[in-house]
Amino acid sequence: MSPDLNDLTAFVRVAQCRSFRQAAQELQVTASALSHTVTRLEQKLGMRLLQRTTRSVSLSLAGERLLQSLQPALLDIASALESLNELxxxxxxxxxxxxxxxxxxxxxxxxxxxxxxxxxxxxxxxxxxxxxxxxxxxxxxxxxxxxxxxxxxxxAVPVGPAFGFVVCAAPAYLEAHGEPQTPHDLLRHQCLQIRFPSGTRYRWEFQRGQEKLEVATNGALVCDDMSMVVEAAADAAGICYTYGSYANEMVAQGRLQIILEDWYPPAEHxxxxxxxxxxxxxxxxxxxxxxx
Incomplete structure (x- = not known):
């Protein structure tokens, strides 16, 4: 018996996600049902497509070859069905x-x-x-x-308004520690850090005319959430570099003060x-x- 399209689609989704649980969520079926579907496909083909452990899913050589062949074919089918949307x-x-x-x-x-x-x-x-x-x-x-x-x-298509960055701190922090006059002055301050999922910390970017700078600031508070950084800055924990849209309301309330305004890079989409x-x-x- 030849594999049907649903079985092949299920295999591709698991192979792309490298996870039965995630693929099942996206296909809106149970992980158990999806596992049975892939097992049935392997039995029909007479070879193993996926190597399974309790923690991971990887492709066998046969699975790699089938995935490479199926992906463009399934895209063609999806495009053909999508063309009906034009009507x-x-x-x-x-x-x-x-x-x-x-x-x-x-x-x-x-x-x-x-x-x-x-x-x-x-x-x-x-x-x-x-x-x-x-x-x-x-x-x-x-x-x-x-x-x-x-x-x-x-x-790539630009969408929405352009968003710019600002540097800001609570008035109480600036009164206690002084206001930086240049980006290099930030090295003497507590700067609230953003860490990317890769583990690297964001280097603060500045521009004045043709002069561009990246400053690896220092600070004892590191997190991966921008809104938390802004709230900490408003509570006088240090200086933050953030989207202006995150800071605007607190600036209007007087909880944050914009600094280094001559050094902001152009807003981006x-x-x-x-x-x-x-x-x-x-x-x-x-x-x-x-x-x-």
């Missing part, structure tokens, strides 16, 4: 986005109610993560990043990006137009 008044289907948390909070969250009202038949799944991932490998349709973080084989070799779906086109 609809409004797009339908599922759209998975991978976005950093600031983009989710500042760009997407304020617009989600309006999006759902305009496109109620599109299931939009947003996964917020600051880690740089391969969106194709992880099964996402598109992602949001700043331009310098984009992979080379992606189509987020880019919505997707694989250049993948057909742009009607739902994705609608989202690009909506966020523009």
């Amino acid at each position: 609809r008044d409004k797009p339908v289907g599922r759209l998975r986005l991978n976005v950093p948390r600031p983009a989710a909070q500042l760009l997407l969250a304020p617009r989600m109610a309006a999006w759902h009202a305009a496109y109620p038949e599109v299931e939009l799944e947003i996964v917020s993560s600051d880690a740089l991932i391969d969106i194709v490998e992880q099964g996402f349709d598109a992602g949001l990043r700043f331009g310098e973080s984009l992979q080379q084989d992606m189509v 987020f880019f919505l990006y997707y694989p250049s070799r993948r057909h742009q779906t009607a739902a994705l086109r609608a989202l690009i137009d909506f966020l523009r």
Whole structure:
């Protein structure tokens, strides 16, 4: 008996996720049912496709070869089905986005109610993560990043307003420790640190005219959440480097004070990006137009 398309699709999803549990969540089935599906496919083919342990899933040589052949074929099938969407008044289907948390909070969250009202038949799944991932490998349709973080084989479209960074601290901190006059002065201050999922700390970027600087600041408080850093700065724990949109309300309340204003780099847009070799779906086109 030949494998059916559902079995092959299930195998590809597990192979991409390297996890039965994650693939099952995305396919909206149980992990047990998905495991039975892949086992049935292996029995039909007479060879093992996945190596399973209690902690990991990896591909066998046969699995690697089948995955490489199936991925473009399944994309062609998806494109053929998607072409039918052109005949609809409004797009339908599922759209998975991978976005950093600031983009989710500042760009997407304020617009989600309006999006759902305009496109109620599109299931939009947003996964917020600051880690740089391969969106194709992880099964996402598109992602949001700043331009310098984009992979080379992606189509990238600027969306939303431009977001700029500011440096700020509580008036009480500045009164106690003095106000930095240049970025280099920050080296003598407690600077609240952002750590990326890779383990590296963010180097604060500055620009005045043609002069550009990156400063590896120092500080005893390190976290991976920008809103926590801003709150700590407002409580006089140190100086923070953050999106202006995070700080605006506290600046208006007098809890934070903007400093080093002559040294800010130009504001930047987020880019919505997707694989250049993948057909742009009607739902994705609608989202690009909506966020523009």
